[in-house]
Amino acid sequence: MTVLLTPLMLALGTGAVALLAAVVFVESGVLLGFFLPGDSLLFTGGLLVASGVIHLPVAVVIAVVAVAAVLGDQLGYTLGRRLGPRVFSGRASRFLSPAHLARAERFFERHGSRAVVLARFVPVVRTLVPFLAGTAAMPRGRFTTRNAVGGVLWAAGVVLAGFFLGGVPFVAHHVELVVVGVVALSLVPVAVSLAVRRLTGRDAADDAAHDGEARELVGAGSH
Incomplete structure (x- = not known):
């Protein structure tokens, strides 16, 4: 999606900051926002500031993004207080992956308030x-x-990463190409994780099949 939104950000110029803020707010505060590309879009925002497409100081962009992130999380927290587990039952569960929820629950239980x-x-x-x-x-x-x-650490870290890379002449003149590369790199861990799960699943299935065959042989031998 970052690849699709980048031309829009280039066309919007300084107005792209509003798009960044909207994406960050929705990703942070609306439960269905997990499909939005917060990290890569913020990185792209930093690139556009460095290349002069966004005519604002990088500190202003960071501040806007941080505020959107904090307000989005406050909305998510409020939804949790008011709705609780009902959101994950019934019809709403059709739009939320149980795997995503389980992953977040484990993360929350492991780290507590941190x-x-x-x-x-x-x-x-x-x-x-x-x-x-x-x-x-x-x-x-x-x-x-x-x-x-x-919110502040995330906004500053990701936007500044894009900003400093955007100061490299090649990067500044090939923003869309760099964004494609960033998106591709961001998909590598996902691909590796899927491959590992698939291989692990196959190994488990093979082990189960072998165990079943062994039990059948033992049973046949006992007769």
Whole structure:
């Protein structure tokens, strides 16, 4: 999706900051926003600031993105407090992957309140953890503090990464090509994970089949 949105950002110029803020807010606060490309789009935003397409100081872009991230997480937290587990039952569950939810729950249980900060750097998990924090009735003050820290660190880190790379002449003159490369690299861990799961599943199936054959042989021999 980043590849599709990049031409729009180039056409919008400085107005692309509003698009960045909207994407970050939806990805952070709306449970169905986990499909949005927050990291790669922020990286692209930094590139566009460095290349002069976005005529704003990079600090302003970081501030806008951070505010959108924090407000989005506050919305997710509020939804969790009000709706709780009902969102993951009935018709709503058709739009949410149980695997995504389980992954976020494990992350939240493992890291506790720190998960609010750490989740900001993990796609999908960052969409669901604020909701889980609200469902678990984490004190709003504690959540808000950690939410602000995570939002600022994430916005600054990703935007600045794109900004400094955007200062390289080749990158500045080939923004769309670089974005395609970034998206491709971001898909590598996903591809590796799927490959490992598939291989693991096949190994487990083979082991089960071998065990079944062995039991049949033992049974036949006992007769």
